[in-house]
Amino acid sequence: MKREQIGLSLGLRLLAILLALLFTVMVLLLSGAPPLEAFRQIVLGAFGSYKRFTDVLVSWVPLLLVSSGLLITFTAGLWNIGIEGQITLGAIATTWALRLLQDSTFPPALSLLLATLAGMLGGAIWALLAGALKTFGGVNEIFGGLGLNFVATALTLWLIFGPWKRPGIGSMSGTEPFPQALWLPVLPGLRLSLWALVPGLLAWGMVFLLLSNTYFGLRLKAVGKNLRAAYLLGVPTWQHMMLAFLLCGALGGLAGSFQVTAVYHRLIPAISSGYGYLGLLVAMLVNFQTLWVAPVAFFFAALNLGSIQLPIVLKLDSSLSGVIQGVLVLFVLLLDGVRRRMERG
């Protein structure tokens, strides 16, 4: 890449951020809120104290896992919108395993390990279902995945209000919490568990190596760039797509599993918390550059955490974080299009 091109691309990125800020300010003014105060509250909400900063890390973990996984499917040219359902199934499978194991004589560490593996398996199976619908049923992965997301939500609700309901009556607050022995250990006085953070970082690193340093990653790129050409060159295309689904689903499942073992300690109705869709935004924003996943996911997690303050302090809806994230990705995509147009002359 030429020097001017790098400069142009960097300049447009900055412009995108500036435009996103401007848009957000306009939205805030439209709703009659003081923009500066709103931004201040978000920053305070995310970084106001050591505890809050570690809370950002707590929601960084699932986002990191999900976005890394999605880069695998994106590389294979797949839009894995079903990721929300894969997170949910991971949480369900983990809850199922823990329910089975909590009365056994297994040491808690072993139970947790098995439950985590079950979660990864659950997510992978749900992803393979979307993959099979695409490969063998001709159903576009976007619609198959979306449908499966809704099925996963229905399954969660049915379990919470039906077979797994709390003693007495089922409620939206979820299933009965697991005994503390089956919680992933957290740092003293905080909600952050290193047992979730470290695997999240490891997964990110492994996806980076997988995509940039292996033949598998290269073949995946070939499948994603030009399916027909890859097939003619002898790359087993549908097998690679299924494998991409499987890996992404397993990472999504792991994220869901940690939501149960490290965060909520039970199954709740909205266990996936929208991390799947947010992960898709992160993956789009980093544009196949795996290294950028971690900082971008961290920034998004900070926005999410920070905006929780808004309803409390300013009586604003916390969906402002979604507005900022969405409009940022929108302007980056639009300006990227402008840049390509300029390069074509």
Add this chain to the structure above:
Amino acid sequence: MEDLTLLLGFAGIFAFSAPLIFAVVGETLIERAGIVNLAVNGTILLTAMAGFAVAARTGSLVLGFLVGALIGAAVAWLIAFSSITLKQSQVAIGFVLTLLTRDLAYFLGNPYMGLAGPRLPSWHFPLLKDVPFLGILFFQHDWMTYLSYLVIFLGWWWIFHTRPGLILQGIGERPAAAYARGTDVNRLRYLYSVVGGALIGLAGPIYSLSVKAGWKGTISGLDGLGWIALSITIFGGWNPLRAAFGVYLFGFLQWLGLVLQPRLPGIPSQVLQVAPFPLMILTLLLVNIGNAEWVERTLAALPDRWRHFLKRLLRALRANPPASLGVPFEPE
């Protein structure tokens, strides 16, 4: 009495389905032109909120609907602009916009939550309302419901029975051939995006000003309907008549869920509410599986009698998308 309740229930399906009819016919027009508007879900939410807010502030229903149509058209225009002029992925922009418009709806709609606002009055069709059965079923609703019948018919007539409709089919199937015959493919794609987007944008205010009057934020029960609209567009095989059948079938299933609810105490209501989604996957599978290669091969191995029957069945169900759906067109 029992019969009347049943009849009124069925009649409700037609009123309740009006917004989805607008959205599905709008999306059908856009996709016929070769563009996918993936932002339907967010568009419906944002236009429902904005339509209600404007109508509540100004007291004018017309302004509420107008704002909805304008927002829908603007979102669809942005997708067309990104894909045609900026050559960006339609799916990516559509997905970002569907999330962004949804969050905008929740954020900006916060002050209007639970407010009382105007509601489209029902208006019974003179004469026709008194026809036995059909009167209650079709003609004792409000204006938007009657317009929804018209939209189905007009969409179908336009696509299949007019010259511009023929050209519309052409730019979605073989844009290069249409271009060679002197059609400005991309200009028409812009045009149909905006028109279809306006129709989608009307769906929101029909909810918030009529079918599910008011704005209740995340518990408005509108989240997800746009995705349903997108899949019914496929189910409908890009034909407004078949799509309308899909919408009414979906409405019927939802109504059935409500009716059966008290009789199935073991199943929580939230589960019945999402019951249509597995059905949606199933129908998508049915309309698509005829296109899969392995199905052809399996069929070829079957005995004749079976093969003919299954082939005919799959062909009847099959829905072929416009050949250039989602493919940008580059004039030479």
